[in-house]
Amino acid sequence: MSGTGIGWGKLILCGEHAVVYGHPAIAFAVDLSTRVTLTRRPGPTAVAGCPSDARLTAALHEVLEPTGWGVRLDSTLPIGKGMGSSAALAVALVRARAELEGRSLDADQTYAQAMPCERVFHGNPSGLDVAVSARGGCIRFTRGTPPTLQPLTPGRWRVVVLDTGAAGDTAELVAGVAARRPGVEPVLQAIGALVERCCGHLDDARALGPLLTENHRLLGKLGVSTPELDDLVALALDAGALGAKLAGAGGGGVALALVDDTAGADAVLAAAERAGVPALACRPAGVPS
Ligand code: MEV
Numbered sequence: 001m002s003g004t005g006i007g008w009g010k011l012i013l014c015g016e017h018a019v020v021y022g023h024p025a026i027a028f029a030v031d032l033s034t035r036v037t038l039t040r041r042p043g044p045t046a047v048a049g050c051p052s053d054a055r056l057t058a059a060l061h062e063v064l065e066p067t068g069w070g071v072r073l074d075s076t077l078p079i080g081k082g083m084g085s086s087a088a089l090a091v092a093l094v095r096a097r098a099e100l101e102g103r104s105l106d107a108d109q110t111y112a113q114a115m116p117c118e119r120v121f122h123g124n125p126s127g128l129d130v131a132v133s134a135r136g137g138c139i140r141f142t143r144g145t146p147p148t149l150q151p152l153t154p155g156r157w158r159v160v161v162l163d164t165g166a167a168g169d170t171a172e173l174v175a176g177v178a179a180r181r182p183g184v185e186p187v188l189q190a191i192g193a194l195v196e197r198c199c200g201h202l203d204d205a206r207a208l209g210p211l212l213t214e215n216h217r218l219l220g221k222l223g224v225s226t227p228e229l230d231d232l233v234a235l236a237l238d239a240g241a242l243g244a245k246l247a248g249a250g251g252g253g254v255a256l257a258l259v260d261d262t263a264g265a266d267a268v269l270a271a272a273e274r275a276g277v278p279a280l281a282c283r284p285a286g287v288p289s
Pocket of ligand 1 (some may be wrong): 101129174249
């Protein structure tokens with residue numbers, strides 16, 4: 001007998017880091033995911049084919065007993081690149097266990113049960129990644145117990161994801177911003193205000209783009225960008241993107257470029273290929289295209 005669960009990956013359109021301190025953020029699910037398959041079997045709980053890792057083991061133990069479970073992971077999500085791989089794992093684990101035990105979970109229950117697992121990975125997560133992973137679609141999120149969620153309808157724009165090739169450590173990056181408070185408080189406030197403006201322009205890529213580029217500039221002031229991320233943002237803007245920013249915790253990982261159609265995406269993809277940068281085009285998953 002086995003149980004299977006899936007968690008979506010995500011991209012943050014605007015508001016990462018500030019969301020940890022109660023400001024709103026906008027994020028959307030992407031069509032990349034983690035699938036967990038659970039089986040009951042004797043012996044220590046472990047992931048098949050995966051070297052033992054203290055943080056992964058501790059996260060598993062938030063959802064599963066230390067013995068009696070075999071875990072199989074299949075993921076199309078890059079790890080540590082800002083696309084919500086740990087949240088997708090937490091959501092998939094919770095769902096797999098519920099399926100195996102014949103329980104149905106709504107998105108709120110999934111969120112509540114997956115958060116302890118996400119805390120093992122990230123220490124002080126806002127919950128944004130888990131909320132998007134559990135729900136899909138595009139949401140405006142404000143931290144809280146429970147968080148405030150508003151489903152959003154994005155316009156017909158798409159994004160190109162550009163990969164620095166380096167991973168960032170979300171827990172370290174979030175702790176770094178915490179250590180720079182209260183000095184960075186005005187920057188966090190400005191990011192929160194930018195999110196409100198983005199909410200008013202979600203169907204207008206030409207107005208939205210510059211707000212995303214401004215978000216990148218503010219994230220640089222927070223100290224979470226890198227020269228590689230800045231270069232990817234410049235590459236995307238030079239190739240005609242309407243806006244570009246790092247996406248996720250930063251310190252490596254990915255940047256996203258906003259484009260309004262396939263031709264725009266093709267231009268950024270071609271520039272990325274010329275520069276030897278891995279890239280892919282996507283749209284918010286789980287909303288009408
Ligand atoms: C990480 O994907 C997003 C951060 O805002 C952290 C969080 O919201 O928990 C950097």
